[in-house]
Amino acid sequence: MNRPTLDDATLLARLRELGEVGRGADGRLTRLAGSAADGAGRDLVAGWMRAAGLAVTIDAVGNLIGLWQGSAPVGAAPVMIGSHIDTVIDAGIYDGCYGVLAGLAVIEALQAAGTRLARPVALAAFTNEEGVRFAPDMLGSLVYAGGMAPEEALAIRGTDGVTLREALAAIGYAGEAAPGFLRPHAYLELHIEQGPVLEHEGIAIGAVDRLQGISWQSFRLSGEANHAGTTPMALRRDAGLVAAQAIAFLREAIAPRGGTTLATVGTLSLDPGAINVIPGTARFTLDLRDPDEARLAAAEQRFATALRQLAEAEGVTVETTRLARFAPVLFDAGLVARIEASAARRKLSCRRITSGAGHDAQMLARICPAAMIFVPSQGGISHNPREFTSPRQLADGAAVLLDGVAALAAPPGPAGAAQGGS
Amino acid sequence: MNRPTLDDATLLARLRELGEVGRGADGRLTRLAGSAADGAGRDLVAGWMRAAGLAVTIDAVGNLIGLWQGSAPVGAAPVMIGSHIDTVIDAGIYDGCYGVLAGLAVIEALQAAGTRLARPVALAAFTNEEGVRFAPDMLGSLVYAGGMAPEEALAIRGTDGVTLREALAAIGYAGEAAPGFLRPHAYLELHIEQGPVLEHEGIAIGAVDRLQGISWQSFRLSGEANHAGTTPMALRRDAGLVAAQAIAFLREAIAPRGGTTLATVGTLSLDPGAINVIPGTARFTLDLRDPDEARLAAAEQRFATALRQLAEAEGVTVETTRLARFAPVLFDAGLVARIEASAARRKLSCRRITSGAGHDAQMLARICPAAMIFVPSQGGISHNPREFTSPRQLADGAAVLLDGVAALAAPPGPAGAAQGGS
Numbered sequence: 001m002n003r004p005t006l007d008d009a010t011l012l013a014r015l016r017e018l019g020e021v022g023r024g025a026d027g028r029l030t031r032l033a034g035s036a037a038d039g040a041g042r043d044l045v046a047g048w049m050r051a052a053g054l055a056v057t058i059d060a061v062g063n064l065i066g067l068w069q070g071s072a073p074v075g076a077a078p079v080m081i082g083s084h085i086d087t088v089i090d091a092g093i094y095d096g097c098y099g100v101l102a103g104l105a106v107i108e109a110l111q112a113a114g115t116r117l118a119r120p121v122a123l124a125a126f127t128n129e130e131g132v133r134f135a136p137d138m139l140g141s142l143v144y145a146g147g148m149a150p151e152e153a154l155a156i157r158g159t160d161g162v163t164l165r166e167a168l169a170a171i172g173y174a175g176e177a178a179p180g181f182l183r184p185h186a187y188l189e190l191h192i193e194q195g196p197v198l199e200h201e202g203i204a205i206g207a208v209d210r211l212q213g214i215s216w217q218s219f220r221l222s223g224e225a226n227h228a229g230t231t232p233m234a235l236r237r238d239a240g241l242v243a244a245q246a247i248a249f250l251r252e253a254i255a256p257r258g259g260t261t262l263a264t265v266g267t268l269s270l271d272p273g274a275i276n277v278i279p280g281t282a283r284f285t286l287d288l289r290d291p292d293e294a295r296l297a298a299a300e301q302r303f304a305t306a307l308r309q310l311a312e313a314e315g316v317t318v319e320t321t322r323l324a325r326f327a328p329v330l331f332d333a334g335l336v337a338r339i340e341a342s343a344a345r346r347k348l349s350c351r352r353i354t355s356g357a358g359h360d361a362q363m364l365a366r367i368c369p370a371a372m373i374f375v376p377s378q379g380g381i382s383h384n385p386r387e388f389t390s391p392r393q394l395a396d397g398a399a400v401l402l403d404g405v406a407a408l409a410a411p412p413g414p415a416g417a418a419q420g421g422s
Numbered sequence: 423m424n425r426p427t428l429d430d431a432t433l434l435a436r437l438r439e440l441g442e443v444g445r446g447a448d449g450r451l452t453r454l455a456g457s458a459a460d461g462a463g464r465d466l467v468a469g470w471m472r473a474a475g476l477a478v479t480i481d482a483v484g485n486l487i488g489l490w491q492g493s494a495p496v497g498a499a500p501v502m503i504g505s506h507i508d509t510v511i512d513a514g515i516y517d518g519c520y521g522v523l524a525g526l527a528v529i530e531a532l533q534a535a536g537t538r539l540a541r542p543v544a545l546a547a548f549t550n551e552e553g554v555r556f557a558p559d560m561l562g563s564l565v566y567a568g569g570m571a572p573e574e575a576l577a578i579r580g581t582d583g584v585t586l587r588e589a590l591a592a593i594g595y596a597g598e599a600a601p602g603f604l605r606p607h608a609y610l611e612l613h614i615e616q617g618p619v620l621e622h623e624g625i626a627i628g629a630v631d632r633l634q635g636i637s638w639q640s641f642r643l644s645g646e647a648n649h650a651g652t653t654p655m656a657l658r659r660d661a662g663l664v665a666a667q668a669i670a671f672l673r674e675a676i677a678p679r680g681g682t683t684l685a686t687v688g689t690l691s692l693d694p695g696a697i698n699v700i701p702g703t704a705r706f707t708l709d710l711r712d713p714d715e716a717r718l719a720a721a722e723q724r725f726a727t728a729l730r731q732l733a734e735a736e737g738v739t740v741e742t743t744r745l746a747r748f749a750p751v752l753f754d755a756g757l758v759a760r761i762e763a764s765a766a767r768r769k770l771s772c773r774r775i776t777s778g779a780g781h782d783a784q785m786l787a788r789i790c791p792a793a794m795i796f797v798p799s800q801g802g803i804s805h806n807p808r809e810f811t812s813p814r815q816l817a818d819g820a821a822v823l824l825d826g827v828a829a830l831a832a833p834p835g836p837a838g839a840a841q842g843g844s
Contacts, residue, residue, distance in 0.1 A: 195652025212651060216697055228686035228709040229634060230617025230778030231802060234679040240687055244669035251663055257656040264650035265662055266697045268690060275638055275688045275707040275745070285697040287650040323697070356652030380653060 004113035008395040019093030033086040033128035034167025058175025062127040070117035078120040080184035084129030092387020102398040133158040141360035187364040196380025206353035206374030207339040213328035215288040223316040225280030237315040240279035262289040332369035342403035426535040430817040441515030455508040455550035456589025480597025484549040492539035500542040501831040502606035506551030514809020524820040555580040563782035609786040618802025628775035628796030629761040635750035637710040645738040647702030659737040662701035684711040754791035764825035
């Protein structure tokens with residue numbers, strides 16, 4: 001049996017080829033879930049899967065899964081890898097696609113090396129991970145993990161009013177299989193970091209041991225609009241001021257530099273919105289994240305308290321709406337250790353890292369041991385055509401994925417095995 | 423000779439009648455400068471002027487001036503009173519109109535008492551005081567006072583693209599007289615406070631001794647947009663945060679409660695404006711006011727310095743644009759004293775007060791001694807259909823105006839005089 005060797009050139013070529021599917025005349029790449037471009041991208045990937053001898057199945061919410069049974073006993077739970085191929089608007093070519101195509105490269109490398117499997121390997125491209133067209137995000141994997149009923153998901157209307165059911169039918173990906181029909185033994189997802197940490201620290205591999213909890217809220221502050229020139233400061237009920245004080249407090253006391261809690265006020269608007277009118281209304285959103293549930297909940301509490309106190313001092317009232325709340329996810333310690341061991345063996349710098357963004361892996365973690373492998377993102381940029389990871393970095397990540405799959409699906413033993421190499 | 427008696431009932435009736443000119447089917451009152459409604463309002467007021475025997479003149483920028491020569495020697499500089507009759511959108515009925523119609527009531531009262539004038543009395547309704555349709559505001563009185571050439575003013579395009587020249591011609595108020603053709607001996611303007619101070623303190627009359635300076639600026643802060651979940655706090659360049667910190671600093675250090683400086687951030691927007699994206703750009707405006715020029719300039723300086731420091735700490739750049747800057751105006755001490763004396767004589771509570779808003783009087787102050795008389799605004803509300811001042815309060819203000827005009831135009835002496843009464 002040979003040491004498996006990854007075909008990095010083909011991986012790169014396929015990333016670029018898939019990256020042209022959905023590229024408009026204006027040069028922008030957009031492959032929204034369930035769109036014609038998404039259909040064409042799925043066809044391309046499914047074609048590669050079939051050419052590699054995988055049995056391709058589409059489930060009822062369009063999740064695309066290719067199974068390499070090989071010599072594995074029927075009924076053995078598969079090792080699952082993959083990610084997603086839908087994109088945001090004006091996207092890069094790596095987000096999600098890297099994990100799916102690297103997964104295919106891993107399977108082909110193991111096949112070429114004559115690997116005898118103890119477990120099948122399943123490669124998944126999950127539906128609507130990005131959440132741009134249909135909400136919520138990670139929709140396909142959420143349903144796959146039993147977190148939402150298929151019928152409920154299929155009835156969701158996208159931003160253009162079309163339901164997921166209609167969209168999948170239109171592109172020929174309304175499948176028969178029940179989501180979750182294959183319960184994985186483990187799930188490993190390779191992905192670009194989409195943040196600046198690995199590049200900033202010069203690290204090659206991120207062993208993702210957890211995924212942050214996320215709290216999204218919106219606030220509406222109501223004071224009193226008034227003339228900017230004739231209203232003494234002492235008689236004002238300035239909703240914009242209270243919003244500003246609360247935002248300053250966030251950085252000072254809740255999410256200081258160097259802490260684990262992240263706080264972002266991405267939207268803020270004042271009404272009536274005239275240069276010489278004290279704002280009677282202010283609206284803003286708050287995105288809070290922390291890998292620790294207790295700290296995340298404490299951050300929400302402390303902000304609510306501070307906001308209430310600031311508002312009272314100015315005669316302003318507060319109305320809070322919760323938009324989303326996901327608890328942190330702890331990935332599987334054993335899988336994380338395997339990732340670190342692989343990196344060490346290959347002399348690749350490695351550190352544990354928290355995923356700041358949501359991923360399909362956080363859904364799969366509900367039904368099996370799961371973990372992620374990160375590679376650096378240049379400038380931390382993602383969701384942007386300038387998204388970039390070098391061929392060397394892509395190859396290193398794929399090698400670590402190969403090691404993980406080989407260890408889980410074809411562990412060393414008398415019946416033949418494969419040791420990740422190349 | 424009789425003691426002059428104001429006809430308060432007619433004043434009130436005329437206020438209400440003028441308040442119906444430009445009231446739409448939706449019940450909203452709007453009489454923008456140079457509009458058909460403004461034309462109709464002018465016709466109504468000019469008609470009342472002529473009925474009172476005033477010689478009506480329209481100047482080249484549409485200022486409407488009625489002159490009561492009476493027995494005054496030809497060539498004596500007139501005592502000028504008045505205000506404006508154009509309104510904002512969805513306006514109240516008192517702003518500006520009260521000063522013009524009370525001025526007419528004062529003239530009629532002096533006429534009815536057989537007053538022998540030492541000086542003529544001129545009643546003015548200045549064009550485009552509000553600045554809603556044509557900028558800047560106080561346009562007619564600005565030109566009257568020599569602050570802008572008539573041709574320049576006539577060429578100004580309004581918000582609908584029509585020039586002032588075209589608008590005045592369309593309503594028949596493109597006059598022949600040169601603006602400023604009558605140089606006043608003094609100017610007294612009666613107006614609602616448009617702020618909460620007089621009502622808050624239970625004071626009947628405001629002797630307006632100064633008008634605040636005003637500074638309008640806009641700021642554009644540029645940082646870097648980034649993923650809210652994957653960007654550590656230490657690596658952020660959050661333009662929204664810097665804006666918030668600067669706004670909080672304003673209240674804390676530049677315009678605290680109880681001070682003379684007023685600071686208002688009435689507009690604020692973030693880009694790209696998504697819940698999970700760190701705002702790379704923030705834009706906001708700052709309205710600063712103070713009755714003291716040195717303090718106003720210092721406030722501008724201190725804010726600029728603080729903003730620069732806050733921005734540097736976050737890796738954000740600042741671009742500043744000056745939108746408007748008017749120095750404070752000191753009204754005539756002698757006229758202010760007359761107002762206080764009149765209130766005392768009539769046993770009306772009175773206090774000196776700074777005008778927070780701009781008025782035609784600040785332009786007339788450039789060419790003659792000028793002052794203003796304020797009456798309370800309920801709730802401090804103006805530029806709003808809920809604008810209200812009670813009939814008693816309106817009558818008290820008109821009485822103080824009467825005293826002022828009588829003292830200036832028909833001072834006590836051997837040739838006969840009038841002492842304000844009623």
